[in-house]
Amino acid sequence: MSRVKQAELIKQMSSKEITFHLLITQVVLLLIAIVLSLIFFSSPLEQWIKLFEVQFPEWVLFGVIPGLIVISVDFLLIALLPERYYDDGGINKKVFENQSVLKIFLITLLIAICEEALFRGVLQTQFGFVIASTLFALIHFRYLKKVVLFVSVLFVSYFIGYIFHITGSLPITITSHFLIDFLLGLWIYSRSGEGN
Numbered sequence: 384m385s386r387v388k389q390a391e392l393i394k395q396m397s398s399k400e401i402t403f404h405l406l407i408t409q410v411v412l413l414l415i416a417i418v419l420s421l422i423f424f425s426s427p428l429e430q431w432i433k434l435f436e437v438q439f440p441e442w443v444l445f446g447v448i449p450g451l452i453v454i455s456v457d458f459l460l461i462a463l464l465p466e467r468y469y470d471d472g473g474i475n476k477k478v479f480e481n482q483s484v485l486k487i488f489l490i491t492l493l494i495a496i497c498e499e500a501l502f503r504g505v506l507q508t509q510f511g512f513v514i515a516s517t518l519f520a521l522i523h524f525r526y527l528k529k530v531v532l533f534v535s536v537l538f539v540s541y542f543i544g545y546i547f548h549i550t551g552s553l554p555i556t557i558t559s560h561f562l563i564d565f566l567l568g569l570w571i572y573s574r575s576g577e578g579n
Contacts, residue, residue: 450558454567472525
């Protein structure tokens, strides 16, 4: 699908429709993670429990602080670069601009949990850091023709993948992922002037 056709399709869809498709996609990713864990994990329940272990100091050092650093760099680039470099075709704007803060919180938490469960919890543990991080970046295919967005997603994917490589803890990577998406969602919401 060409970028022009995609932009037209997005314009025709309502915020609710785009958000619904996003949520369905996330549920599908979570189901894929569960099915793959049943295939690849020798003791799925035991391995999922182990993946969710976390210590508070490690959670802050490797989850909270890196998430805040990444979003700070993102905001700096947004301020310095022309707006067209961060134009994703209007999808993020449609998802976040008319939501309440609570809904932004819940949507971004769901995204972080589902994507990290699949890409770090299953794919990275089975196929390694490089394959999982690259696949994560590639599922954001709408960014492929936007160099700044794609490089940004690729960097964040490898960065979070490396954090998982060091810690082996999904709550840590979920936290970083969530903070980045949630604060970006709040920024989009605040710019829309549509306080719900």
